[in-house]
């Protein structure tokens with residue numbers, strides 16, 4: 001098989017010590033190959049050379065039957081004795097140049113990399129593929145000393161690979177495969193992983209055929225989705241550039257979808273705003289559920305329309321971890337509101353943990369929060385508020401962050417900026433009174449989540465035949481986010497204009513009224529949307 005013909009989609013690294021009791025290694029291997037494994041690596045850490053050679057030789061007989069390339073982990077002597085397709089080396093193994101001299105030009109060499117520098121060196125040294133890890137913690141190998149890259153960190157590495165294929169490794173299991181594949185698309189070149197490498201997800205299974213087939217279906221589905229552009233950061237609807245008028249019409253159309261379907265909007269939010277957020281949800285025609293217990297949120301997930309995770313008071317981290325993961329598994333939109341994320345080290349590390357555990361669909365924040373996630377110091381925060389003049393180029397900030405996080409980014413303020421990493425929108429609705437009530441930003445997140453639920457329902461209603469076996473979430477969430485921002489701010493404008501509104505107290509009550517009263521015609525008449533970039 002030529003080097004270019006190798007399919008890295010599902011890369012099995014062996015681990016005999018992890019086999020279920022009574023399961024034979026060769027039987028497990030053959031079943032895994034029947035399930036769709038495309039590459040195998042024999043990894044034996046504590047086996048004598050003679051036995052390692054024998055295992056590798058017998059393994060090759062089986063992989064040859066399935067025309068699947070075989071690699072040897074670390075050991076050049078075993079490679080030379082068996083002559084399989086290639087050798088996999090780590091950073092502390094034989095140097096790449098020396099390995100190349102020994103195996104020859106026809107053999108493949110894979111190199112483990114865990115950062116951009118190692119990846120650049122592997123590419124320059126002629127590696128045929130790289131194993132990028134550790135993505136997450138794993139029980140299969142001691143990776144305590146290694147940085148856990150999470151999908152976002154893998155994406156940064158992918159940007160320097162110059163076409164060299166890559167597989168991710170470390171803690172990969174079916175529930176996190178879609179998150180990994182979608183969340184690791186690289187921020188600059190939009191490069192994706194070529195596959196995933198696993199040990200325990202297949203080897204520990206009593207049914208390795210089914211385990212392999214399940215992961216293979218997820219990878220195949222992702223690859224099909226890449227071809228059609230139906231990936232996380234790219235909306236699933238129309239691909240052509242849209243005018244502000246079209247975007248406003250599409251946003252207004254979602255209002256009927258909310259009212260006709262009453263989606264359940266699950267919210268783990270801060271205890272300052274729970275009641276206002278629940279009332280705002282009801283007012284626009286959806287149904288709030290504010291469950292926080294991790295056991296409760298798992299069971300709820302299949303029934304919800306969308307999830308909001310607002311970590312303002314960070315009292316429910318365990319529930320947030322489970323709810324986000326389950327929303328990914330059930331392909332429901334997740335709106336993440338990282339309240340005051342830059343304010344403390346605890347908030348920064350909690351945010352990192354959450355985003356390593358699940359993939360958000362939309363990230364919504366004020367300039368200080370978006371700046372903190374973008375690791376920018378241009379805008380400072382004081383508590384939950386942003387201070388100072390704002391970003392010199394806010395459109396670019398949201399676009400870059402959207403590409404890095406593979407999510408739609410909404411930055412709220414006097415003007416709101418929204419990007420999916422390609423298109424950048426600016427909206428200019430809203431009133432100053434929003435700044436003198438608590439929770440206006442949090443309620444914006446609530447209404448964005450509500451309209452993302454509608455965007456998904458709208459998409460599924462008109463695309464029944466679209467594959468849905470592993471996409472994180474479907475629907476035009478750029479429009480979902482835009483609709484949420486417009487409906488909330490236009491309701492605020494209607495509320496502020498009422499003669500009975502005298503200040504923050506009456507405005508707060510009037511805002512809930514106007515979220516209830518606002519209609520598509522109001523949005524069509526009042527929305528101020530500019531398309532800054534397409």
Ligand SMILES: Cc1ncc(COP(=O)(O)OP(=O)(O)O)c(N)n1
Nearest residue numbers: 073074088089090091112131169197
């Ligand atoms: C596909 C793939 N990627 C990474 C590794 C890790 O290799 P290495 O760094 O050599 O560590 P050990 O496997 O030797 O513990 C791998 N084996 N396969």
Ligand SMILES: Cc1nc(C(=O)O)sc1CCOP(=O)(O)O
Nearest residue numbers: 133134138140170171198199200
């Ligand atoms: C062999 C290996 N190398 C890693 C790295 O980070 O380089 S993580 C890892 C173990 C992968 O096992 P599992 O799929 O069971 O998590």
